[in-house]
Amino acid sequence: EDQVTQSPEALRLQEGESSSLNCSYTVSGLRGLFWYRQDPGKGPEFLFTLYSAGEEKEKERLKATLTKKESFLHITAPKPEDSATYLCAVQGGDDKIIFGKGTRLHILP
Amino acid sequence: KAGVTQTPRYLIKTRGQQVTLSCSPISGHRSVSWYQQTPGQGLQFLFEYFSETQRNKGNFPGRFSGRQFSNSRSEMNVSTLELGDSALYLCASSFAGQPYEQYFGPGTRLTVT
Numbered sequence: 001e002d003q004v005t006q007s008p009e010a011l012r013l014q015e016g017e018s019s020s021l022n023c024s025y026t027v028s029g030l031r032g033l034f035w036y037r038q039d040p041g042k043g044p045e046f047l048f049t050l051y052s053a054g055e056e057k058e059k060e061r062l063k064a065t066l067t068k069k070e071s072f073l074h075i076t077a078p079k080p081e082d083s084a085t086y087l088c089a090v091q092g093g094d095d096k097i098i099f100g101k102g103t104r105l106h107i108l109p
Numbered sequence: 110k111a112g113v114t115q116t117p118r119y120l121i122k123t124r125g126q127q128v129t130l131s132c133s134p135i136s137g138h139r140s141v142s143w144y145q146q147t148p149g150q151g152l153q154f155l156f157e158y159f160s161e162t163q164r165n166k167g168n169f170p171g172r173f174s175g176r177q178f179s180n181s182r183s184e185m186n187v188s189t190l191e192l193g194d195s196a197l198y199l200c201a202s203s204f205a206g207q208p209y210e211q212y213f214g215p216g217t218r219l220t221v222t
Contacts, residue, residue: 032210044201045213046212096167097209097211098154099151099153099154101146102151103149
């Protein structure tokens with residue numbers, strides 16, 4: 001059965017303290033792995049798509065990487081405005097998209 | 110370019126009633142997907158429509174249904190509401206290329222009492 005597990009569930013960091021969020025997945029025929037950011041009371045905001053192992057993408061203080069079993073979202077020198085829930089999702093060969101339960105990130109000023 | 114819009118934003122219904130939610134996708138997007146988000150289960154896929162046809166379906170009971178119109182706008186309907194249907198219902202649109210980069214609306218917060 002296709003599955004996505006995110007860790008940790010919650011993470012508190014000081015402003016400027018870099019860290020990584022993990023997304024482990026099991027899927028048949030990966031078509032894509034997605035990262036989203038969700039602020040309270042809003043819909044998820046698309047960040048990245050990764051297609052194959054070894055791929056990396058960057059946007060401002062965020063960098064996403066992909067291996068055959070997991071993806072990491074690296075956050076470098078975060079700011080309080082980076083506080084949000086970060087969601088990982090995979091699309092398998094059956095085209096269904098499965099989301100993880102997310103990591104709640106809180107950056108303290 | 111306007112984003113995905115959903116109406117209504119908030120809704121309170123009573124057990125046993127039915128409800129219809131509406132979603133207007135980004136212009137040019139032909140795929141619309143619906144998700145249910147709850148604190149315990151996270152985001153769960155309901156169904157996806159493309160060119161007025163249901164292309165994919167999640168593991169929800171038949172009380173949950175949807176449709177898509179020729180202008181790509183979509184509606185979802187929940188009949189015989191249960192307390193457990195209280196959730197944030199999110200609509201996402203995509204250009205339907207592979208893979209699906211989805212753009213979400215703000216959601217409809219449904220409360221069943």
